[in-house]
Amino acid sequence: MLRITLRDGEKAIVNGAVIRAVGRTQIAIENKVSILRGSEIMRPEEATTPARQLYFAAMLAYIDPASRDSHHEAVVGLVGALIAALGTAEAKAACIRFAGEIAQGEYYKALGSAREVIAFEDAVVAQQAA
Template sequence: MALKLSLKPGEKFVVNGAVIANGDRRSSLVIQNKVSILREKDIMRQEDVNTPARRIYFPIMLCYLDPDSRAKYIEEFMTRMTEFMSVVEDPEAKARCIEISADVMNSNYYRALMTCKKLFDYEKKRLEYVP
C-alpha cells in the first residue's frame, strides 16, 4: 500500500534519516515501499525536549529514525516511561503509556509516536493546572 504525502511549499520531512525539503510549490509524493518517514511537524529537536512526555517521545523518534542505535534509545525510553508512569494517576493516560510501551517493544515506532503526542495534551492540562 502506497503512502501519499501532500507537501506545503518549503515543508521538510525525513526519509530514512535524510532531511528533504519541498520546493517553492505545493507537491505530492507517493512512497511505494516501507521507509521511516516523519513530517516536519512530527520531528522534535533536542532543545524542545523540556517536559516528561516529550522525554518519552524523543527516544522513540530516534529509534524510528536511527535503527543502528536503537538499543540506547530503548533504554532511555524505558527510563523516561517508568518515571512518567510512577507519577501519573489518570487511568486514560496510563492506558496510553501501556499502549506506547507495547508499540515500542513491537517496533511499531510511528504508531507509538502518534499515541505519545496525545500525552502532550494531557500533560499540558496538568502542568497548567493551578488549584
C-alpha cells in the same frame, strides 16, 4: 504506495534523511520507509518535559535504527517515570499502550500514543499552575 504532499518549505524525514519541499511537492513512496512529516518532527530543544523527551526518544528510535538500542534505554526510563507521575488511569493507559507499541516495533504508532501522553502531561501542569 503512500502519497504525501508537502507544502513549500515543509520538511520531512525519510529513512533518516531530512528533505525540504521547494514549492508544493507530491511524493509517492513505493516501498517501506520510516517517514515523518514536518509537524511530527521534534527538535532536541523542544524536548523540555519528560513526555516530550519520551516522544523525542521514540522518534529517534524510529528514524535511527542503527542506534535503536540506546534510544530504547531512554524510552524505558522515561515511560516508567511517567506512569508513576501521571495520576489518571487514562494517562497510565496511554503510557502502557505506548510501551506496548514500542515493544512490538510499531514506532510510528507509538508516536501517536506519545502525543496523548504529552496532552495528559500538559493538563497536569496546567492544573498545578491554577
